[in-house]
Amino acid sequence: MRVVGLMSGTSYDAIDAAAADLTVEDGTLVLTPLGMVSEPYDDDLRALLAGALPPATTTLADVCRLDTLVGRAFADVAVHADRELCGGAAELVASHGQTVFHWAGDDRVHGTLQIGEPAWIAEATGRTVVSGFRTRDVAAGGQGAPLVSLVDLMWLRGRPGVPAALNIGGIANVTVLPRGGRPVAFDTGPGNALIDAAAHDLTGGRLAYDAGGALAGAGRVHEPLLRRLLDEPYYRRPAPRTTGKELFHRGYLRAALEGFGGLPAEDVVATVTRLTARTVADAVRPLGATELIASGGGTRNPVLTAMLRDELAGVALRTSDELGLPSSAKEACAFAVLGYLTLHGLPGNAPSCTGALGPRVLGSITPGSRPLRLPPAPAAAPASLVVRARPDRSPPPGEHTGALPAAGRR
Structure with a gap:
């Protein structure tokens, strides 16, 4: 399955999209990176984000505008990644969204908010979208982070x-x-x-x-x-x-x-x-x-x-x-994996890492332009992950990672 993972981190400088081909072979999840595109937020949107993030105050009107504008920006990058990295053949988009508040206190996390309405991504790409990964882990008593820990465990196990x-x-x-x-x-x-x-x-x-x-x-x-x-x-x-x-x-x-x-x-x-x-x-x-x-x-x-x-x-x-996993694309690839797991009805958290009460299937699914048909879940969740190079080891047409100077990617 070809999956596009979308990520914008706490530096909120750009939206990263990493495409990966994901298959299960003998109980192992095989990830083949297909490339990455990175698009900076435009100056106006980044300024709006900066002006709304803690310790600043904001309004619900600002939240609505940002949720929409960030969703549209993510949609544009998803369309670009599907076309340039997957040849228009992506089957799923996994969007982390933009974290704007992580409500932590009293040694626990009470809630978390990622914006970037997935309906805009589904409408623009026609693809099924998985989003809102962190909230279910928090609802189960977890920290909601770091969610990439499950992917890390699968990848590093056996070293x-x-x-x-x-x-x-x-x-x-x-x-x-x-x-x-x-x-x-x-x-x-x-x-x-x-x-x-x-x-x-x-x-x-x-x-x-x-x-x-x-x-x-x-x-x-x-x-x-x-x-x-x-x-x-x-x-x-x-x-x-x-x-x-x-x-x-x-x-x-x-x-x-x-x-x-x-x-x-x-x-x-x-x-x-x-x-x-x-x-x-x-x-x-x-x-x-x-x-x-x-x-x-x-x-x-x-x-x-x-x-x-x-x-x-x-x-x-x-x-x-x-x-074998590009450092600039690793988190976006990790959310591609988490989206793949969700679509297959498999847990995406590691309870010992997040503190959740148990394994949980993460996120919400927004259907694309076609009727939603969930793939069958494998008999058992893959326990390990290997990264496999593309057979030709050459980047697909249009792949780039230089939307920002190399030293500026955070």
């Missing part, structure tokens, strides 16, 4: 040692397979969120992010500021735990900087970059990880990856590209 997967988006999350214990997954804390906030605020809005780690590379870590940031109680909460820009936003950084007037912008960016590396390392070290397989836009920041290597002394750090 030697204690493998761990890391995604560095606006927020960083890990999935770890400890020896002899239950798998665990959680958000470690900020990925690019505070780096982006520092780059934006300290350059007067001239920069939206630290392209190529240039600012951090020119600065020095300010240890007193780093110690203040590391005092954040979130880092001491037990797993499973999740967070977002409801906590790690520009106002959070401004409050942390009080009393540190006059710090060079480069030093602040270097410090929050070290914060991301330190909190990732502090999270995986107690779990005995022997290798960390990284993906997401943060892998394109060479200063951040150098700091990770420094903090993770003795732990092998590699990117998912080395295992």
